[in-house]
Amino acid sequence: MTLLHAAWLQNSALPCLALWADNWQVATPIELDRLEAPPLHPLALSEPELSNWLQQQKLLPAGTQHLELQLSLPTRSNGLPLMAGELLPKQLEWWPWRVSALVLPAPLAATWLSKLPLTGGGNNCLSDELLWWSHLQRWVLSLIARGRWLPAVHTNRSGLASGRWEPLLNHESDRRRLEDLASRMPAAIHCANAPEIAELACMRPSAPRLQLAEIIAVLLDSQLRSDQATYFNEIETPKLDPLLAAWQSSLHCSAADLELVEGDCQRLASATAHWRETVAGRMAPARAVLELQVPAEGSELWQLHFGLQAEANPSLRQPAAAVWAAGAGKLQLGDINVADPAELLLEGLGRALVAFEPLGRGLETATPEQMQLAPAEAFVLVRTATARLRDVGVGVVLPASLSGGLASRLGLAIKAELPSGATGFSLGEDLEWSWELMIGGVMISLKELERLQAKRSPLVQHKGAWLELRPGDLRNAEKFCALNPPLSLDDALRLSANEGESLQRLPVHQFQAGPRLQAVLEQYHQQKAPDPLPAPEGFSGQLRxxxxxxxxxxxxxxxxxxxxxxxxxxxxxxxxxxxxxxxxxxxxxxxxxxxxxxxxxxxxxxxxxxxxxxxxxxxxxxxxxxxxxxxxxxxxxxxxxxxxxxxxxxxxxxxxxxxxxxxxxxxxxxxxxxxxxxxxxxxxxxxxxxxxxxxxxxxxxxxxxxxxxxxxxxxxxxxxxxxxxxxxxxxxxxxxxxxxxxxxxxxxxxxxxxxxxxxxxxxxxxxxxxxTDLPEKLELNEWVSLSPEQRRLYTKTVDASLEAIQRAPLGKKNGQVLALLTRLKQICNHPALALKEETVGEGFASRSAKLQRLEELLEELLEAGDRALLFTQFAEWGHLLQSHLQQRWQQEVPFLHGGSSKNARQAMVDRFQLDPRGPQLFLLSLKAGGVGLNLTRASHVFHIDRWWNPAVENQATDRAYRIGQQKKVLVHKFITTGSIEEKIDQMIKEKAKLAADIVGSGEEWLGGLEFTQLRNLVALEEN
The missing domain is CATH 3.40.50.10810 (Tandem AAA-ATPase domain)
Incomplete structure (x- = not known):
């Protein structure tokens, strides 16, 4: 099976993504100690093989160039490299290997990665590291879409400063995403760089985070450069900061040509120092925090206290007084020791001043601890400045009723119940319900809201809590009260499943369901299963x-x-x-x-x-x-x-x-x-x-x-x-x-x-x-009809053959009967098999109902990631089926048959049984693959055409259903209705003793049937 890999070239002048592929198979070990130069990777595709294969997979990028790369790969003791894409083990032995690769500059790499799926799905040619790259690229696009980027100064290894766009990763969710992706970074990310870099990645816990931050910056910068017209053409230059305006014009230069004068370098470096340290993994253990407290009784002034807050646990805080007392020593935040806390607080307050100008009044002393804010200033802090402060790495703690999100907005508290005596009830029908207005966790009536709105202050006190009133709150409340809309079960289902859902533009803060409605909602959300029902009267069978x-x-x-x-x-x-x-x-x-x-x-x-x-x-x-x-x-x-x-x-x-x-x-x-x-x-x-x-x-x-x-x-x-x-x-x-x-x-x-x-x-x-409810082995009959072409060919074959058999001498009759049965079974598989066609063409599947049903079953199987054995007694059919299935799903389908050599046979078995990324489907001829193999990786067995001997079929099934099998085995037996396959199947069921008696005798017993029995057996019947 061929697998595509990716590695990052960070040592080049322009960082690139390198694509290479290997074909996992049994390869000859190499005695590495005897080699003077890095050897060719024994499993890697050559330059033409790689291009052709990518073209077939519809994955060939545009604008690439071929290079021979030297990869540093973890290597087994037998002289074979580990599969690229494995997570880094604790101990590695790194060896250099040469591979042919396609190299994509960062802008092309970003475009190409955006088209890859987020999951493997049915495309098993993508390695784990490429799926990792796909998730990384989607995150970069998300950062761009959310505006999480700023201009910055980048100094290369030669000491030359240039400008570029870099990601802003101060948001808590983005920091978690960075840590998650860094922890799952595959080994192949390091393998294209110098061996010492790869080894360093194993030893330094922060190395994956450092390297990942640099990759994100390169991808984001390259995309913003190429798409800068889209992002900035609609922005009026006069509205921009002068430095940003100069930056916008400089984007017309390439990354290599873009240089900044010394003054601009210093300004940008200063403005972005904190969050660049966050990206690089040198985040301080604590950050400055501003805590807003409500006015004292009889006062209108709000108190803003300064302090430090632990990055890892924001609930751990120390006031500014304790910080100044510690000075340049150490400050304890829970179990965290913070060195030089005074400098950390001063630096944080300096950045906070950029985001919230009124803070300047509180920084006039050498050791500021708090300040007072006017109501309008407090409102600006609550409404807009809090987000800006958090973006520059400063914590903000607001009163609970003003803490932001939907809870601080005017909304509803709802109580609902099913109507009394309701049995049948549709989602569109109305519930019995009541509601109240709520804001900041406090109930409020319409009259109280009107009174508070009349104060014309955005921050008001109500029932001991300070609330934020928005211009549209009263209008929305009046509309809702006038409308007094009904509440349906559909609404209740949606409101109970999704926090923050709205009803008539008012968010629902509380939803309380009565006992009967709660039981229904629990069953809807599958928190509690509906009551099971036994098999109904008139049902012939038993339900598990x-x-x-x-x-x-x-x-x-x-x-x-x-x-x-x-x-x-x-x-x-x-x-x-x-x-x-x-x-x-x-x-x-x-x-x-x-x-x-x-x-x-x-x-x-x-x-x-x-x-x-x-x-x-x-x-x-x-x-x-x-x-x-x-x-x-x-x-x-x-x-x-x-x-x-x-x-x-x-x-x-x-x-x-x-x-x-x-x-x-x-x-x-x-x-x-x-x-x-x-x-x-x-x-x-x-x-x-x-x-x-x-x-x-x-x-x-x-x-x-x-x-x-x-x-x-x-x-x-x-x-x-x-x-x-x-x-x-x-x-x-x-x-x-x-x-x-x-x-x-x-x-x-x-x-x-x-x-x-x-x-x-x-x-x-x-x-x-x-x-626990499934049998150890479940056998399923897959009934299919014949296609029109199959029916015509079947009928024609029966008519011609019966006449010849009736005239044949006694000594040749048995041979002609068996030849007829064989030909009819071939027709039931596919007309191409009976007509001796050697290739599959357009519309191949449509000519056989059996093949169409097989495709439907395999689609589910492949989607679920299962593996299967497919048995047929016809080698010619196996070759046709192999070609068709490989074209259909663009993945390897090995075929083990009588012509397979011993080495090839074992290689196919090893790839299927041992390789975690091996083929999901394994075709076998019944004679060559029905005995002597252990294939317990399969959880499905398909008997595409029947041997008509239960013992032989069971032997083949037991390749998967044997000691060592960890999964339940499903056995699918295909039977075409109205044909000889259905009639033989019925004969075997009715004559179980006969079936047991003929173990090992193949189908020879059918050759002795009398002519009338034979005619009834092969005659095609209407379904």
């Missing part, structure tokens, strides 16, 4: 405990008329839970109209069979095929007395007008990722058909894909389920998609998850509560 909980969850959301996405992991029985839910509705006499279920064509037969098996009392029809109803009258007639109607996504789009005229009680979509592209016609058709306003029909989506992590694809699913949750698409893009995908905004991601969590139930096989 987690399936009973899933049934209860579906019934709970249905009770409140909300769409539900059942996103259980593959193999946990989403089909069974949905069928049990429909049977529950029927048993409760709530299923009064037909339900439409939309699924990929490849699984329609599976739905029909599962419904007939588990819910035989559900009346079911298929809206599929040339004989389906074509008019409103015909469809209405066919749906009389029907509970469940099955159709495909293709027909949902094609027959959208016809289907939209039916009064469906509900719409269910299986493999819901099919509607992820909101602009596609089938996605639009599904969402239009399922609109909640249409006769109150329920909506359910089934998927094995973790949709809560697919930010850009989540909107279409939620628009199908509950359109009000995420709003219109344009709003969703601006509020969630752009902040999360471009800037990696964790707050927006948290908010998004809280909004969709109530409507998505996701359980994994790895959950302990689920594992």
């Amino acid at each position: 405990p987690y399936q009973e909980r899933g049934l209860g969850w579906l019934a709970f959301l249905h009770r409140f008329n909300q769409g539900a996405c059942l996103a259980d992991d593959m193999g946990l029985g989403k089909t069974i839970q949905l069928l049990a839910f429909l049977q529950h509705l029927k048993a409760e006499k709530e299923l009064r109209r037909p339900v439409l279920l939309v699924a990929p064509t490849s699984v329609l037969t599976n739905w029909k069979r599962e419904a007939n098996k588990f819910t035989p009392k559900l009346n079911l029809i298929e809206h599929y095929g040339p004989k389906r109803a074509a008019t409103d009258a015909a469809l209405s007639k066919s749906l009389k007395g029907i509970d469940l109607c099955l159709t495909s996504y293709a027909l949902l789009q094609r027959d959208s007008n016809l289907l939209s005229n039916v009064d469906w009680q509900g719409v269910v979509i299986d493999e819901a990722q099919a509607i992820k592209n909101a602009a596609s016609k089938q996605s639009q058709a599904a969402r239009l058909l399922a609109k909640p306003s249409r006769q109150g029909r329920f909506r359910i989506a089934l998927t094995g894909t973790p949709v809560e992590n697919r930010v850009s694809e989540l909107w279409a699913l939620m628009d199908y389920l509950n359109p009000r949750v995420l709003g219109e698409e344009d709003f969703f893009k601006q509020r969630y998609k752009l902040p999360i995908e471009r800037y990696g905004d964790t707050a927006s991601l948290k908010d998004l998850k809280s909004r969709v969590k109530p409507f998505i139930l996701r359980r994994l096989k790895t959950d302990k509560s689920i594992i």
Whole structure:
């Protein structure tokens, strides 16, 4: 498997990002002691291989140049380098290696990194360090967007001073982000620099932080230079500080040409000294702090006290008097010793003066301790100066009621409860509720607010607390009181899930739910699971405990008329839970109209069979095929007395007008990722058909894909389920998609998850509560139909072969029968196999329903990061499938077959079994790979074509299901309906003793069938 790596060249005149790649495989160890010069990296791609591979992956950057680099890499004792991207171990042995690399200057590197994903997802060619780089670049973009940068002076190693933009990282959240990224900095960041730098990074705890701060500065500076017109063209120069105006004009120069005169250097160096020290990791243990205290009784003057505050724990403070007493000695702040505290306080107060001019009156003495502020000055400090002071590294402590944020704004305190006797209740219905106005933690009436507003002072005292009144507060309160809006369950769900949510432009400070409403909200937020429901009357089967909980969850959301996405992991029985839910509705006499279920064509037969098996009392029809109803009258007639109607996504789009005229009680979509592209016609058709306003029909989506992590694809699913949750698409893009995908905004991601969590139930096989309910090995039949081309070829082959077999002499009959069975199995796999085609072309998957279903299952598997074994008895099919799957997912899919050499066989097994970044899929021929291998890294086994001998299949399955396996194993057996595969499968089930008796005899027993038996066996039947 090929993996892409990145290293930072900080020793060059212009810092660059270097890209190189290695192909992890068994390589010959090198005796390093005997080498006089650095050797070539034994696993690295050459110059042409690297370019070609990047082009194939659509990752080739523009404007790059090739260089041979010398990398200092940790090396194993056997003479092979460690995988780049591993975190630094405690002890390293560094050795030089030569690799071919593509070098990107910082501006190009920033553009290229912005296009990389934030997670590996299905693209396994990105190493851990590149994902780290991707997160770093998103943070740099966030710093730019938030204006967290200033001009500064940078002195290079030659002592020459030049100007550049540098990040402002004084904000607490940015400092935490810096520490987090520095702690996770991969070893590959250091490997392109001199060995002593790499070794230094291991020994000095602050080294990663120092180097990371420098990388951030380079990336930010290069992007601001290239985009300076975007950021500054709209700024009027006269409004700028003269130094900033000069700086703006100097940006027309390149980084190398930009020089500052000595005076400018000194001014910039002085203005930015404190936060540059913060970036470089030389942060002082304490900082200056200003503490605002409310006026004494009968006074209008506010008290502003000076002191020092611990950086690590802001609650630890010492007043200025203690600081001056300590002088140049040491001051104790909890467990922290602060050296030279007096100088630290003076330096901090000097910086504070720049951000808050009235402070100058309090600095007239040599040892200032406090000062008084007029009400207007106190208001400026509360409203605007506090943010500026914190930006320059000065702490500010305000009274609790003025501490900023939503709590200090005028808002609401709400009490709500479900209406008495409510059973069925939708999100749009109104609750019983009451409200009060609140500001700064204090209740206030409208009349009291009017009285305080009449004082025309921005800071007022009310019930012993000082409050900040804003110009629009009274107006917003009067509008709310006049409107007195209703409160729905939808509002309650949103307000209880997201702190700081607003109602009619007033933030909600307190939300108190009554007992009945609280129980509902806990179940919505999955803090408390809805009551499980046992298998309903008429359900033929037994539900496992987690399936009973899933049934209860579906019934709970249905009770409140909300769409539900059942996103259980593959193999946990989403089909069974949905069928049990429909049977529950029927048993409760709530299923009064037909339900439409939309699924990929490849699984329609599976739905029909599962419904007939588990819910035989559900009346079911298929809206599929040339004989389906074509008019409103015909469809209405066919749906009389029907509970469940099955159709495909293709027909949902094609027959959208016809289907939209039916009064469906509900719409269910299986493999819901099919509607992820909101602009596609089938996605639009599904969402239009399922609109909640249409006769109150329920909506359910089934998927094995973790949709809560697919930010850009989540909107279409939620628009199908509950359109009000995420709003219109344009709003969703601006509020969630752009902040999360471009800037990696964790707050927006948290908010998004809280909004969709109530409507998505996701359980994994790895959950302990689920594992205990699963069998050790779960076998699943994957029923698929034949494509039109397969059906034509199958029928033609049967007709021609039966005639030849009937005329054949007795000695040749068995051979011809087995040849026919083999050819029919090949047709069931793919027409290309039977037609002896040697390449895969456009539309290859569309020619085989079995391959389409395989792709759907593998999509879920790869998304979950699982590994799988794929068995086939045909080497030709394995080669075709290998080529197709590698093109489909752009990753290595090894194929072990009878022609594989011993060394190649072992290399493939080692990469799959031992390499943590090895291939996720492993193709094996049944004969060559069905015995003698230990492949316990796989948790899925696919029998693409059946050997028709349970013992042989079980032997192959046991490559994964054996001692050493840590995960539950899911075994998928593909069966094409109406074909020989289905009939042989039934014969094996009915004749279990016969199946046991033929262990080791292959399929020879089929050659002795009489002609009538053979004809019935191979005849293609209608589904």
